[in-house]
Amino acid sequence: xxxxxxxxxxxxxxxxxxxxxxxxxxxxxxxxxxxxxxxxxxxxxxxxxxxxxxxxxxxxxxxxxxxxxxxxxxxxxxxxxxxxxxxxxxxxxxxxxxxxxxxxxxxxxxxxxxxxxxxxxxxxxxxxxxxxxxxxxxxxxxxxxxxxxxxxxxxxxxxxxxxxxxxxxxxxxxxxxxxxxxxxxxxxxxxxxxxxxxxxxxxxxxxxxxxxxxxxxxxxxxxxxxxxxxxxxxxxxxxxxxxxxxxxxxxxxxxxxxxxxxxxxxxxxxxxxxxxxxxxxxxxxxxxxxxxxxxxxxxx
Numbered sequence: 001x002x003x004x005x006x007x008x009x010x011x012x013x014x015x016x017x018x019x020x021x022x023x024x025x026x027x028x029x030x031x032x033x034x035x036x037x038x039x040x041x042x043x044x045x046x047x048x049x050x051x052x053x054x055x056x057x058x059x060x061x062x063x064x065x066x067x068x069x070x071x072x073x074x075x076x077x078x079x080x081x082x083x084x085x086x087x088x089x090x091x092x093x094x095x096x097x098x099x100x101x102x103x104x105x106x107x108x109x110x111x112x113x114x115x116x117x118x119x120x121x122x123x124x125x126x127x128x129x130x131x132x133x134x135x136x137x138x139x140x141x142x143x144x145x146x147x148x149x150x151x152x153x154x155x156x157x158x159x160x161x162x163x164x165x166x167x168x169x170x171x172x173x174x175x176x177x178x179x180x181x182x183x184x185x186x187x188x189x190x191x192x193x194x195x196x197x198x199x200x201x202x203x204x205x206x207x208x209x210x211x212x213x214x215x216x217x218x219x220x221x222x223x224x225x226x227x228x229x230x231x232x233x234x235x236x237x238x239x240x241x242x243x244x245x246x247x248x249x250x251x252x253x254x255x256x257x258x259x260x261x262x263x264x265x266x267x268x269x270x271x272x273x274x275x276x277x278x279x280x281x282x283x284x285x286x287x288x289x290x291x292x293x294x295x296x297x298x299x300x
Contacts, residue, residue, distance in 0.1 A: 005043065008080060009045055010211055011069070023271040023272060027068060030069065040221070041222075046081075047103070059090075083098050092132060096132050105134060107167060122156055129157075136162055137188065137190065158182070176189060189206050201223075201228055211254060214258050215262060215291065219238055245293075248290040255276070261296075263300065
């Protein structure tokens with residue numbers, strides 16, 4: 001059985017060509033990123049999530065990025081494909097394509113913009129799970145979607161066999177206990193908030209889907225190992241140098257800061273799609289300081 005525990009990187013999607021509406025995807029850089037994460041102990045890769053700029057890729061690019069990631073990983077760690085949409089039909093299509101590409105699971109964000117009711121959320125995710133047999137992880141990020149999937153709704157969905165977990169990105173650690181009570185011991189609970197991931201894991205979470213892991217993969221893996229073992233002292237020691245990164249990787253809209261950091265590490269080119277922009281020069285010193293505090297070397 002696939003092991004969905006530990007540090008899963010919400011992988012950036014490498015692009016080239018600067019800031020344009022159609023910056024080309026950089027497949028050679030994707031291959032290098034995958035090897036970087038495998039070598040650093042990353043426990044799994046999330047392809048084409050929010051940090052992977054899913055909102056700016058068309059459907060064919062989205063599916064091709066998932067397919068190539070699966071191919072490059074070659075079974076060494078699990079690959080979770082971001083396939084959520086605010087259209088149930090579109091989400092089913094993307095989820096089916098990810099299954100065909102060989103992804104191990106799919107991550108489905110709550111529908112954004114149209115603000116469904118809790119019953120609408122239940123029926124949306126139920127329809128996707130019934131249409132596509134692949135394991136599915138719910139993704140609750142109300143700061144992005146203007147829609148909060150409450151623990152009672154997650155509890156209802158947890159009874160559907162191929163809905164296996166939730167990425168909870170509210171930053172509310174009290175939700176771990178609420179979700180565990182409603183969903184049972186085997187339902188996977190992922191933090192979607194790096195700043196509170198340590199507390200989330202110590203409270204009984206199973207892993208984190210992490211932005212910080214793009215630049216500090218080894219530390220995030222080790223943090224998860226310590227926290228899941230209940231070693232609060234070691235987890236705190238590992239997490240402390242990452243504090244500024246957890247905060248400053250969101251000094252501008254994600255993934256603007258993290259793409260700049262990965263570029264400054266020499267791992268990707270300058271490339272991002274409108275309406276996102278490259279990091280402002282005013283924010284660079286803050287991120288350089290955060291990377292230095294975490295002991296991360298830069299080449300640019």
